[in-house]
Amino acid sequence: MSANNTKKIRLGLIGVGNWANNGHFPVLALFPQYELSAIYSQRADAAQEAAQKHGIKHVVKTLDGLVRHPEVDLVLVLTTGPQHEEGIRAAIAAGKDVYCEWPLTPDVKTSAELVALAHVAGVRTILGVQRRFAPAFRYLRDLVAAGYVGKLRSVRLHVSVNSFGQRRPSGLRWSVFPENFMGVTSIFGAHLMDPLFSVVGRPKEFSALMLNQIPEVIIAETGEQLRTDVPDQLLMSGTLQGGAVFSVHIEGGKHNGSGVRLDITGDKGDLQLTNTSAFGGPDEHYQILGASGENVPLSALPIPAPYKVVPDSTGLPTGVLELGDLYALHAADVENDTRTLPSFDDALWMQQLLELAVESSTTGRRVAAPIL
Known part of the structure; x- marks a missing residue:
């Protein structure tokens, strides 16, 4: 449009x-x-x-x-x-x-009901996980698809945030209660695994470990003390549909050096994506490094201008600019009668994935990933 x-x-x-x-x-x-x-x-x-x-x-x-x-x-x-x-x-x-x-609802059963209702009604649904549309992730996806690293061998994602620690502002009080499904592993897990899997493909099978290392939370403004068993650590490892191995580590309450790091290794080269913030404040942009061949140092791969839908000159945080990318694509979808954005089906898949992570962590067994 x-x-x-x-x-x-x-x-x-x-x-x-x-x-x-x-x-x-x-x-x-x-x-x-x-x-x-x-x-x-x-x-x-x-x-x-x-x-x-x-x-x-x-x-x-x-x-x-x-x-x-x-x-x-x-x-x-x-x-x-x-x-x-x-x-x-x-x-x-x-x-x-x-x-x-995100999340669509706090439990899988209700989310599944809503997905079914939307299908019957024939309405267009959009899930607010906009990070996959950040210029860096779209460029990274194109580099992988074009064979920059060759055949994928391994993928490693580490996401850490300094919030969701023992002392939390009142605005994060809701994260303490498991029935809300809004802890650090479910929120940042979904918002960063969604773009990860859009770049490298979805998992085939995995094992997981979910832990709570911060059983007592203090609300900073009031001193209120709350017990919680909501996980603040998530570890997943397994294989992707294409055969590569992958690992994901999401952690909250990291005091220093938090952010995002994604390493992608293929049989012909390597890519690395980093950011000093898991959300993306003003001027906190993703950086991409890459190298093809053997024993070649990683070098910066500037993101081409056409990938930047919303200009940096707006002064908005980068985590907000990604929402602009989503809105731009929705307008194009409406004009062209296409559907490129994540839907409620994607929300249900991610929720099922995280539910299976809990199952794997509880039983110690490897599980098959859900199929969309």
Whole structure:
């Protein structure tokens, strides 16, 4: 859809939280293809404030009114994980295309029900795991596909964050409770394994270890002490569908030197992707190094300009710019009647993968990966 096309994609927003304010709103302001048409929140004052600040035409009083509003083409479910189900069911029942943040819901059974409902209704679903569309990951995927490293032999991903440690801000209080399915291994695991597997292919089988090494969490603002058994360490190792071996390590509460490192080895060369941040703040960009041949030093591989959909000059954090890449691709999907974005099917697959990781960790057995 070109910027000159007068038919905009009209958005209806459910929820006005931190990610809506600091992610979606600033990104959507960059894309004339979209119109912020309607908004609903259980906090009516927050919805009204957002509408005034961002020029949203309609403040709707009920969830049903939002999803059935005649000027809404795509429903954005931006509430917390445990609240997603209600908004998704309503959007599907209204026959509206729907976007939802990860995780789809806190449990596999409910997520599977929503996927089935979406298929029956024939609506387009979009999962908010936008990292695979970061310029670095798209370039890396093309390098691998073009044979830069030859046939894949091994893949190793390490993701560490300095948050999710013993002292946490009140904004992370929800991460303590297992029923929310929003700990560091489920959140950062999904957001970084999704782009990993988009580059190298999905697993065939694996074994896993999930541990909680921080059984007591202290809320920084209040001193509240909470017991938790939510894992803060995830180790996975196994084979990919193509035969290469892979390993993934996700850990929270790392005090120093946190970030992302991905090593890809083939029979003809090597690639390495790094970032000093697992989220991506201002100027925290992924760097790619590569080498082909034997005993060749790794050298920088600058990301070509065409991969950068949203200019760095916006001043937005790189973790937010990736959301812009997702919105740009959705607009192209609508114009071309294609479907390139992750769907709720992908959400269910990732949730099943993480559930199998728990099974493997509990039983000590190797498990077969789910098939999408």
